Amino acid sequence: MNGQMELVSARTVKGPDPVPDLAAVDRLVISNSGGKDSIAAMDEAVNLADEAGVRDRIVVLHIDLGRTPGGQSVEWPGTADLARRQAAYYGLPFEVRRLGKWPSLFHRIRARGQFPHLMTRFCTSEKRAAAHRFITEQVNALGVSGRPARIVHVMGFRAQESRARARRPALEVDHRASSGRRTVTQWYPVLRWSEAEVWQRIRDRGLPYHWAYDAGMSRLSCSLCVLASVPDLTCAAGLRPELAREYADLEEEMGVPFRRELSMAEVIRRAGDGA
Structure with missing residues (x-):
């Protein structure tokens, strides 16, 4: 049985979407951008991890995009601190990682000589690479032997945001991050949720969210x-x-x-x- 089949159960969330067999997971890495979808996805993942009795296998990861040469944060001010508070809300360990060789995404754009766009989203690639490096750290620390370590990477993608995301399954093996030492499964717990459902969860649970939404922003992401x-x-x-x-x-x-x-x-x- 391959790593993907080991993690997929018949249990469903939000219709037919499968969820991982969390009891079989060695580490659950929750990527948290500080945005509304991230905190809703984290809440859903933590609830299901509690049912499986594996909250102690969760770690929350935030990728900091750095500061411009003028000292401005590429992300919204306070985002990393908010992500830390959101992890603390659940009593979860929190880690911050940054881009590889670049002080910030701004520096990466300048070095490339162009801004990202839909067909060349190197900003996303840089964040993905930082997450993969973190997963490698986690696998090394786990020291699993005799089989690949089973890693589930949680992200707050929603189908409403783009046609590309709408085509994704809620659970898929990340072949670029997987290797003979690990099977990395991407899980999108709120993929089929509407924006209204996300905000309803935030209100119902009293979850901390970023001030930029109240200031008029519909999404967080980079400022x-x-x-x-x-x-x-x-x-x-x-x-x-x-x-x-x-x-x-x-x-x-x-x-x-x-x-x-x-x-x-x-x-x-x-x-x-x-x-």
């Missing part, structure tokens, strides 16, 4: 994400003008716009106009 909606970008530029100015200076330096159809200079103009 200025190339894949964000125009209203979110405009809102973010108004809330974080210093960071927006650094991105505008960077696009002028590199000679390429923030997005092909939308420059950061235009985003700043719209934020100033209240558009």
Whole structure:
């Protein structure tokens, strides 16, 4: 029986989606960006881990995207501290890791000479690589012998966010992270949830969430994400003008716009106009 079959049970969450057999897992790594979907996914995963009696096998991971040369955090201010508080809410161990050779995602963009976009999401690749390195650390610490270590990696993906995510199964083997020493299974506990269901869970459980949502943002992610909606970008530029100015200076330096159809200079103009 392969590693994937060992972790899949007939139990379901939110319709037909399978969940891992958590009693068979050696380590449950919950990636927490600090966003609403991450905390809802963590709550769901912890609830099911408690039913399986394996909360002690959970560790929460936050990938810090660093600071710009001007000292601005690429993420929303307070995100790492919030992720730490969210882990503490459940009494879970919390770890922070950063990008490999780059001080921040901003530095990575400058070195590449272009911003990420839908077809070249190297920002996501950098975060994935940091998570894979952390999983390697966990496998080494576990010291499982005679079989691959069984790792489940929890992420707060939701199908409503994109067509690509809508096509994903709720449970899948991460072949890039797996090896002869480990089988890594990606689990998306809130994949089929609506945004309303996510917020209902947050309200019902009194879960801590980021202030940026109350300030008008619909998603958290990076403060200025190339894949964000125009209203979110405009809102973010108004809330974080210093960071927006650094991105505008960077696009002028590199000679390429923030997005092909939308420059950061235009985003700043719209934020100033209240558009």
